[in-house]
Amino acid sequence: MSRYTLEEFLEATRQTDRQQGFFELENSRLLELNLGAPSMPSEAWIKAGAMVGYTGQVRFTREGLLEQGVGNLLKKAVSGEGARLTKAQGVGRVYLADAAKKVTILRLEGEAIYVNGNDLLAFETPIRNEIKMMKRISGLLAGGLFNVRLQGSGLVAITTHYDPVTLCVTPGCPVHTDPNATVAWSGTLEPTLRTDVSLKTFFGRGSGDSIQMEFDGEGFVVIQPMEEVYFQSGA
Template sequence: MAVRTLSEFLSSTREKDLSADAFELESPHLLEVRVNGLVWAKAGSMVARKGAVKFTRQGILEQGLGTLLKKMVSGEGLQLMKIEGQGRAYLADAGKQVTLLRLAGESIFVNGNDVLAFETGIESKITMMRRVAGMLSGGLFNMRLSGHGIVAITSHYEPLTLPVSAQGGPVFTDPNATVAWSGTLTPEIVTDMSLGTLVGRGSGETLQLKFAGEGWVVVQPYEEVTFQAKG
């Protein structure tokens, strides 16, 4: 990379104000949130702030007793925080790429570890895949996001969206590489012992997610080990 003068560096890395939305990408890996009230974000994701902004860890019962019980049973590590007040907060998650999605009444499912932030117009609910208990240590929990507003999700490197249709047949993915999928799909855990050690080093090798129906699924070119198969 060519050497830059100090003024060139400051100019090229200065924060942008190109959008009127509350969420704006300052870079592919850094999200700026213009806080005017309340925003939910992944706990520990703040890298900088300015203005009268307060951060509060999510209360133990703020998402309901059912969510609390799921976290207790699964050991789910996802923690949210409230960002409140007037000002700006800058969020990132281990250098992962940030993608902004505007929901207009739709619903999506996101791997709990890949939720970075969402506006208050978005409803969130932790869900667990059926038939998963006993197969994966810690279970396989995700977050259902629906409503109206902007959602920020993360991925390692550039994500890929695969269409799912009855005509094209089911799509199978590595659970540790699966980022999100449409609210119209209900994946199930399947095993394929014939794969041996050829696929999915981090997900127990033979465990996969099967998506069938009509919708889409987003994968990343990286296996993020957030849960493991019981051996």
């Protein structure tokens, strides 16, 4: 067969059902949700705007104003699109992606994890979610101070630019990260923001990034090898 034919392209890119479960990696950057299949749930929370295709009978509903309580409502009002969710319900396959970022599936078994709101792609509906806002210097990192705390049992899909790296945090040995490169961390940790804003920083002679997240205690932090760029919606 000659190369570069349409038939060859279709065969190489054809969707394949690996029957791996409710959340399935179609490839490293595309997540498939198998809604309503035998023994599969019929709904999931997904990041607003992350659906790139679907088959079957599926409807999409934006998260209700008071669905997660008044506290979450107020935080969503100022956190931008990264923290907004849509519920996918029905029977069919839904394909999710976010700016061609790499997708990783995690299974929670009663644990809690924090995920940067911009890096949360999807999660099962039994998992409780709550937006957390870092209170200090909230005006300096537009969109980057809002994180989602997930707790319960079920599947979670997160996204990263390229391969993530996990750093271990132990008592007395804090870990410092760039907020825009920080993807997730264990629910046992409460980060604080450290600032090193000086005149030298503005002239490019600072010792490093002027704002860092500090994690102290026992747990883990997931970072990515690229700083996230946040876009605030004007809608």
